[in-house]
Structures are given as C-alpha cells and as structure tokens.
Amino acid sequence: MAKQELRIERTNSKNPDFISLVQLLDAELVHRDGPMNSFYHQFNGIEDLKQALLLYQGDQALACGAFKNKSADTAEVKRMYVVESQRSQGLASQLLGALEDWARELALKRLVLETGINQPEAIRLYEKNGYQRIPNYPPYEGVETSYCFEKILN
Numbered sequence: 001m002a003k004q005e006l007r008i009e010r011t012n013s014k015n016p017d018f019i020s021l022v023q024l025l026d027a028e029l030v031h032r033d034g035p036m037n038s039f040y041h042q043f044n045g046i047e048d049l050k051q052a053l054l055l056y057q058g059d060q061a062l063a064c065g066a067f068k069n070k071s072a073d074t075a076e077v078k079r080m081y082v083v084e085s086q087r088s089q090g091l092a093s094q095l096l097g098a099l100e101d102w103a104r105e106l107a108l109k110r111l112v113l114e115t116g117i118n119q120p121e122a123i124r125l126y127e128k129n130g131y132q133r134i135p136n137y138p139p140y141e142g143v144e145t146s147y148c149f150e151k152i153l154n
Contacts, residue, residue, distance in 0.1 A: 004058040006091075008098045013049035017061035018079075021054070025064075025081035049078065051102055055095050062086045065095045067103060067111065075103055077113035080122065092125050104153050111153065112137065117145045126151075 011018060052066035063082040067075040077099060082091050103111055113131070115122040127133075131149035140146040 006062075006094070007056050008095065009054050009056065010102065011052050011054055013047065013052050013066065015052065015054065017054050017056075018052050018064050018066075021061055021064040021081050021083070022079050024083065025079060028081075051075075051099075051106075052079070053095055053098055053102070055082075055091055063091045063095050065092075065099050067099055069108075070112065073107070073109040075106075075108050075111055077111055080125075087121070093129055096125070096129050100151070100153060109153055110150055112148065112150045114140050114146050114148050117147065123147060 013019070013022075049066045049068055051068070053064065054061050055063040063080075063086065065080040066078045068078055069075050077096070080092060080096070082095075100111065111131075112134070113126065114136070115126065126149045129151070131151045134148050134150045135141075136143060136146050136148045140148055
C-alpha cells in the first residue's frame with residue numbers, strides 16, 4: 001500500500017487533534033523537565049492560540065505547532081511536537097517552515113521561542129532552521145535551563 005500524502009492544516013487551539021498532541025507533549029515534558037516542569041507549564045497554556053498547525057498523514061495527526069503574538073511584529077512559537085514514532089523524518093522542519101510562512105502572511109517580522117536544555121533535539125531543530133540564540137526574554141530571564149531563540153523573517 002502506498003504511503004499517504006502529508007498535509008498541513010491551519011487551525012486553532014480548540015481543535016481536538018491539536019489538544020491530543022499537546023497532551024502527549026505535556027506528558028513528555030513532565031518526564032524531561034522533572035521538577036522544573038511546573039515552572040514551564042504555567043507559560044504553555046493553549047487557550048486562545050489562534051494560529052495552530054497540524055501535520056497529517058491520512059487522517060492521523062502526526063505533529064503540531066503554533067504561534068502567538070507578542071507584539072505588532074513578533075510572535076512566539078509554541079507547542080511544537082512530533083509523535084515519537086515519526087521523528088527524524090523532517091516533519092518538524094516542514095511544520096516550522098509552514099508556521100514561518102503563516103507569520104509572514106500576517107506581516108510579522110520576527111519569531112522568538114523558548115526551549116530547554118532538556119530538549120536537545122529541539123535546540124538542533126531551531127539552529128538547523130536558522131534560529132539564533134538570544135538572551136532569555138521574560139519570563140525566562142535568569143532561568144539557566146531555558147534557551148531562547150529568534151529568527152528574523154524576510
């Protein structure tokens with residue numbers, strides 16, 4: 001049987017598939033971040049995320065990501081996740097590129113994000129896709145386990 005095509009759909013944080021993937025992400029982060037998880041979790045609510053993406057193969061959601069506006073020209077990438085069985089296939093880069101395209105359509109000039117020292121795959125993903133490390137922005141200032149990045153969109 002031929003592999004089904006991948007497709008990316010624009011949605012928001014009320015989408016049941018997005019919610020399911022975020023629940024998997026949250027469970028993984030509890031394990032990875034240990035005692036720091038409660039600090040990080042307070043900044044990762046998905047209420048009112050108006051720009052969320054889902055990557056599907058057939059009717060199965062394999063990955064998600066979102067962004068939320070921080071200012072008139074800047075948004076923060078949030079809730080990036082790929083199901084474990086589908087990692088290392090370029091899905092996260094594909095999804096990140098689609099988030100960047102959507103941000104450009106909305107006339108945003110810059111994307112920022114926070115990830116942690118316990119997510120080395122995420123750090124590699126962002127660096128590989130042209131994100132530069134920046135000083136930690138609020139509320140991550142002084143948090144040694146947080147790494148903040150930005151990408152200027154052109």
